[in-house]
Amino acid sequence: MTRAPVAPLLFGAALVLLPWSVVRVFLDTPIERQMGTAQKIFYFHLPMAWICMAFAVVCGIAAVVELRRRSVVAGAVAVASAEMVLIAGLGMLISGPIWGHATWGRAWTWDARQVSAALLWLIFASYVLVRRYGAAGSERLAAALAIFGAAEVPVIYYAVKVWKTTHPTTDVVGSLPPSFWAALWPALCALSALSLGLVLVRVRLELLAQQLERQADS
């Protein structure tokens, strides 16, 4: 199928933006007084977290379309998004604790966002497992899993927030002073372009693989 080469364009943009964001983050942005150089991890951690959440929502929506309209394309989008949730989520779950440990000595703070991220990751990991190892017809079950996953994330987040308010601690939850936001955008754009490009390629791969398998069987 002839389409505009969206994925290559995205990769091209990422190729340019990533080095630029590294320059912006490490050279142009001052070192934060309280947290030191390690704070710079945050500029990559936050985009990965957003990408993870965004693709979780995309996967949930694609799963609804896949179930209600039996769309093969929606199924491929769901699989690709779920895999991106796992990748970005892994990056987020690794970079977060590294940053936390480097800045204030606590890798895991049971922050609402941390916990919901970890549980989200587990739900989508089980989604990928079911799709890969489930019997025929388990795609529908997997889709239900994705829908629950996407719907439950706000629930989990709220639950942990409630839990923390009943037992407040003095943990500082990381946030970004306004003057530092300027350095965030390049990193955000770079990683978003990269992840979107990867997902598009993966969707195409999935659709082509299915087509090939079916043709091979005829």
Place this chain on the structure above:
Amino acid sequence: MNAVLPLELRRVTHWFGSHRVLRDVDLHVESGEIVALMGANGAGKTTLINVVLGLISPQRGERCLAGAPAGELSRVHRAAIGWVAHSPQLYPRLDARENLELFVRLRAAAGARSAPIDEVLVRMGLTHEHDQPVATFSRGMLQRLALARALCSVPELLVLDEPFTALDREGRQQLSRILNDERTRGAGILLATHDAEVASMLADRVLRLHGGSIVAQVSRSELTGTHDEGFRARVMELWTN
């Protein structure tokens, strides 16, 4: 007013993963006829039956019931279908009557009428065993009870998946009699079997399913001067080729 007949499947194709299980299958079943679906194990008979019953929605093709396209089978459709599956699908801890009663009561709640249980038990020769737990039944008795349940729905369309395999000679004769009676009543019967003898005796049409496609068909009405032997010979030929 028919709810499901005539049953029409057009160009039905279905994959399990990358394996194409059914390819471009056309099937139709009318009132008052027995259609036999013959094929070896793995040919796709059970999958095709699952498509007929609405358990599988085919990835390509069309399913029409009583002349109208049917993406899903509504309660009305399902009330008019009787199914005798490969496994008896009975509750072992309940007795024969309780198994049938559950089914009949569920139907009644949906507004579907059913045949009286006692009549069906008599017809299937299960009156003496009606209060024995199903777990104690032999394979043949299980088959009869499963058929009894299907007959309770006085089905418009009766679907049977390999019903003769567990039966002895007497059982086979009884089943043949019942199928003939149902045909006379006006039911449409779809029978999956790999027994060519039975197919040749009972069926009005025999379809051979191989590798997911219908590769050959024989129709009794096609043969002029219908000598049963002629039809039987054609069916045997269909099966052995």
Place this chain on the structure above:
Amino acid sequence: MSLVGRDKTSSMGPLPRQAWLLVLHDLRQELREREIVSTTVFFTLVVLVMFGLSFASLGTALHPLIAPGLLWLCVMFVGSMTLTRIFDREREADTLRALLVAPVERLAIYLAKATVTLLVLLACMALLVPGLVVLFPGASALATNPSTTIALVVLGCLGYVAVGTLFAAGLATGSGKHVLLAVVLYPVTSPVLLFALVATRALLEHHPRVMTYLGQMAAVDVLLLVLGAWLFEPVLVGVGRARVP
């Protein structure tokens, strides 16, 4: 030729009656053999003993901190086992598919299975909660506030069952694999776990906002039940299109 009459049932259609028939049917089978109840209650006892052994050395002051986790982890273990057993029985006899081909509301199947699983779980809770209080006296608030405890346990088990029934049924109709149920159930029921943990700990510490948390649990339960009910038929049978070119 069809004998189908018009729905003479209630304005909600056959759903309530069919769900009720299926619940009675499952209970009747269980009363005959009592396999599921006895094995799950025994398993509850085993888990209780294991927890007791593992945490016996902790001081009483710590009991309110660990009791919520022990309670709800046990619910998840027992719940997983109950669901597996209930649906294994259906899969062995292939009776679930017979129900799917009969004129039975699919939602009735969901509600019936969820109800039966809930009843079994609550039977296990009748052993677990007193057992926990005995083994961990610091958690005695569970006994001194019986109505709150009961509400808490019912709401938590209900949420678990709402999610678990959908996935257990989905895996039972295919040639589903057991291990997948465990893989799937724990992450997807975690929101229920979290809310239950919050509410239980609040109860044990005599926190003033306990009732608010119970209200939140009820809201989450409603959400999960609606989702589970909505997804049941599409997952089990799929949505069909009349004509696919």
